[in-house]
Amino acid sequence: MRWLITGGRGMFGTDLALLLQARGEGVVAVGSSSCDVRSLDAVRAAMRDIDVVVNAAAWTAVDDAEAHEAEAFSINATGARNVAAAAVESGTRMVHISTDYVFDGAATTPYGPEHPQDPRSAYGRTKAAGEWAVRAANPDALIIRTAWLYGEHGPNFVKTMLRLAGERETLTVVDDQMGQPTWTRDLADLVLRLLADGARGGYHHGTASGQTTWCGFAQEIFRLAGLDPDRVLPCSTSEFPRPAPRPAYSVLAGNSAMRDWRTALGGYLAVQSSQR
Ligand SMILES: NC(=O)c1ccc[n+]([C@@H]2O[C@H](COP(=O)([O-])OP(=O)(O)OC[C@H]3O[C@@H](n4cnc5c(N)ncnc54)[C@H](OP(=O)(O)O)[C@@H]3O)[C@@H](O)[C@H]2O)c1
Known part of the structure; x- marks a missing residue:
């Protein structure tokens, strides 16, 4: 199989690329300089001859998003939509990475995958919009929400x-x-497991237990x-x-x-x- 990882130079994307390489899979991990997800044409070009695309590209600076919501939206929502649309055009399976910030954070029992979104921050709003955009453009896409990530290839x-x-x-x-501190390597492993198990499109949660x-x-x-x-x-x-x-x-x-x-x-x- 040939994999494309958008945001493939980030903390999670790097661990996913390494795991795929270790398993002998073909993987193209692209950063924003070679594939800016805000450009549908750039995403289309990167997705030629790709079987699975994992969108790990995101504006992840949570505090900065408060003052730069439009810029964060262009990556987290429009960018996600572009990846989802290009994946449908080329018949590529898509995995999109999302976040616990789409919820209100006011619950006292764990959030299930179908719990209504109610983001309280600009970052959360842009990621929630990204989820909607992916679902609308590409209902077959897996949307995996994770949280509290740490990994070797990024500040954490x-x-x-x-x-x-x-x-x-x-x-x-x-x-x-x-919350649930989650190692990026375990999330990478989950992505592969869900696809191997034939998981259905829609929301999945990917955080550590406990x-x-x-x-x-x-x-x-x-x-x-x-x-x-x-x-x-x-x-x-x-x-x-x-x-x-x-x-x-x-x-x-x-x-x-x-x-x-x-x-x-x-x-x-x-x-x-x-x-x-
Ligand atoms: N970190 C967490 O605790 C956490 C928690 C929940 C969910 N998540 C989600 O998990 C995913 C991965 O997060 P991460 O922690 O690995 O983030 P990260 O290290 O900040 O990586 C994100 C990557 O996105 C890329 N990017 C930014 N703008 C882009 C653009 N316009 N076009 C293409 N790529 C662009 C950046 O690439 P360049 O460096 O090449 O610019 C960066 O390497 C994201 O969807 C994030 O929302 C993270």
Whole structure:
């Protein structure tokens, strides 16, 4: 099979490309300079002789999107629509990556795939519009919502915590937002599994099992790295105001049996230390 990954140079796209290469698949991973998803012609040209396209291209700067919603929309919604339309034209199966930010974050029980969207941030609105655009143009596309990603090929929370551990004696981390830290490698594996299993078009959730807060996540990073987790102190979201509102509750249900976030984190840290 021949795969195209738009946004293929990003944190998730790079891990997906590496997994596909390791499995002997043909893969073309394109960044914005060679395939800007805002251009339908560019997307059409990149999709020649492709069996599966995974759209991992996105404006992911959540806070900056508040002041640049139109630019974020052109990538997250119009860009997603372009990939979906070109995939239909060329008979290419499509996977689109979306986010927990399409929900309101006010629930107290996990969000199922069919829960109504109600985004509270500009980023969430643009990603929700992208989901609608993909569904309308290409009902056969898989839309996989994920959350709290970390991976080797991008800046992420795990790297930030380990860097700060070397700079400060104690850290304060928000303890009133609940979610599921998810390794990009596990998400890449899920994409392949869903397609191999013949998953139907529509919404799927792709986050690790279990749940925690950012503070709990940070404490586990410290523990697994052999550091004292008591150096991580809890605080509330109101103590760290940000331009974009953060969902208080981002736990997704209906996941396709992804492993527990703690086990995955241990795997990620083992890979990191073996590369040092
Ligand atoms: N990170 C998270 O915690 C998280 C959580 C939930 C969902 N997601 C979703 O997961 C997907 C992957 O996220 P990620 O963390 O891997 O993001 P990322 O590292 O920021 O990668 C996104 C990529 O999109 C590309 N891109 C930006 N504008 C583009 C354009 N106009 N045309 C083509 N490509 C463009 C960028 O490519 P260049 O570098 O070449 O410009 C970048 O490498 C996104 O859909 C994101 O919304 C992420």
